[in-house]
Amino acid sequence: MVQREVAARLAAHPGTSDYGVLSATTQMYAHVESLLTLPPEAFSPQPQVHSTVLRLTMARARRVAGRPGRIPALHPQLLRAKTQGALEEPPQRRFRRAGHRSGA
Numbered sequence: 001m002v003q004r005e006v007a008a009r010l011a012a013h014p015g016t017s018d019y020g021v022l023s024a025t026t027q028m029y030a031h032v033e034s035l036l037t038l039p040p041e042a043f044s045p046q047p048q049v050h051s052t053v054l055r056l057t058m059a060r061a062r063r064v065a066g067r068p069g070r071i072p073a074l075h076p077q078l079l080r081a082k083t084q085g086a087l088e089e090p091p092q093r094r095f096r097r098a099g100h101r102s103g104a
Helices: 004-011 021-029 076-087 091-097
Strands: 030-038 051-058
Touching (some): 004 030, 004 051
């Protein structure tokens, strides 16, 4: 059982806004199936979120292009997002460049 938003990310399909590293990695090793969603009122004390029960059915070891041990290629959209994130300037450097000192 996980928060409904996490369940949506785990089960997301390539090309959707919820699809990401968590989706790709999970689906590489398991089939994700949403069984039921429970409202906050089903619990005591009540959380502020809905909860979803998932079934993860582990997949057999994957082979890529007939070569065991290779990591499957990432969906192009996910690869683009990861590459752009890696090329951005780290927040600490932007902060220092703006004339702020850490710890002040």
